[in-house]
Amino acid sequence: MAGLRPGRVVLGVSGGIAAYKACSVLRLLVEDGHEVRVVPTPAALRFVGEATWAALSRQPVTTDVWTDVHEVPHVSIGRSADLVVVAPATADLLARAAHGLADDLLTSTLLTAGCPVLMVPAMHTEMWRHPATRANVATLRERGVVVLEPAVGRLTGADSGPGRLPEPETIAAAARRLLSRGPAPADLAGRRVVISAGGTREPLDPVRYLGNRSSGRQGVALATSAVARGAGVTLVAAAMDVEPPAGVEIVRVETALELREAVLAAAGGADAVVMAAAVADFRPATVSPFKIKKDREAAADDGGAATSGVETFGAGEVAGAAGDPAGDAPTVRLVRNPDVLAELSARRPREQVVVGFAAETGDAEGDVLDHARRKFARKGCDLLVVNDVSGGRVFGERRTQVVLLRPDGSLTEVPEGTKEDVSDAVWDEVVKLLPPARGGRNDQGTAQRSDR
DSSP states (O other): OOTOOEEEEEEEEEETTTTTHHHHHHHHHHTTTEEEEEEEOTTGGGOOOHHHHHHHHOOOOOOOOTTTGGGOHHHHHHOOOOEEEEEEOOOOHHHHHTTOOOHHHHHHHHHHOOOOEEEEEEEOOOHSSSHHHHHHHHHHHHTOOOOOOOEEOOOOOEEEEEEEOOOOHHHHHHHHHHHHHHHHTTTTOEEEEEESSSSEEEEEEEEEEEEOOOSHHHHHHHHHHHHTTOOEEEEEBOSSSSOOOOOOOEEEEOOOHHHHHHHHHHTTTTTTEEEEEEEEEEESSOOOOOOOOSSSSHHHHTSOSSHHHHHHHHHHTTOTTTTTTTEEEEEOOOOOOOOOOHHHHHHHHHTOOEEEEEEEBBBBBBBBHHHHHHHHHHHHEEEEEEOOOOGGTTTTOOOEEEEOOOOOOOEEEEEEEEEEHHHHHHHHHHHSSSOOOTSSOOOOOOOOOOOO
């Protein structure tokens, strides 16, 4: 991976059926240029054999503390690692790690590792939800271990639910983050946040829509970062080109009205709401129940169900375009959508932090920041993240550059970086604005706000 220094990674594999997916994780880490040492538990070898791990890693595989004793593997492997990843981490492995047991090479390695540790649980839903497992996960997180939330999906047999191993790409991305930046601070632990992502789509007819350009990458990056920092996350997802991260509650929406309803419902009791979605400002006044025909001949071929766009949209909604002698091109009347960000800002509880995003271009009336400041004044939120999208830049890209605007007029220019980098910068600002967590000050020592 460009820009990431190759490191020494220990891939621990415990005995669950998801062990086969660890082969893909191993391949991705090796392709990134890392030296990966696989440490399987005896139970893991029942699912994937030692020869497979050795072939994929191109490194020797150590399966017990008695092999190569002169190298003291139960100490040396953990000491020399830049990162330890355990995928899958079964309920048994989590329990043994939480209680400091060292009854095999993998748990011994975990006790001697002075580097970041990433645990990726996979188990049946009942096991994941059991109070003992939840307590073990909480204990590990308190010690600084990064524990990914499992994905929701098909499990062994016909069962389905939370407990599925996240996809290998998700695990590899988390590993890259830890290798490049170290563990995220747990400064959102116990907090609940709502994030909107993607672009809304406003239907014109059964096959067409008006939409805003958005891949959803920034919203997904915000959700991923928030989970890593300990938050419970609800992601209100409009149309996106990327998959949502594991471990978040997903609410699917399509239109701006659906997004408004979902965000307002989820925002109740949330500590922070981040509106990263591209929400359409306008929608068609009327939605045609039939496909709007391109010309009268095509409409006639359909049996006269709609002789022109006029009938399908209703009187006055569609007419022949000016200057079009055939009168075939429809004109669509638009109505304004609710301003969800402004409504959130007006309705929020005093302690809630609201963050908006502004995709702006300059014009004759001002540059990007001029327009962003005017928007900030109208919206009433706590922080505005400003993107310069002139020429279509940023959309769908993995890298971006933003400016963070605050109500007092101050700003912070976040240098160009990944959307994960921008997400961390946004959450850093949100943490400063949050009131102290229940029972004391927050992790940043931020005092109670008095600005509203």
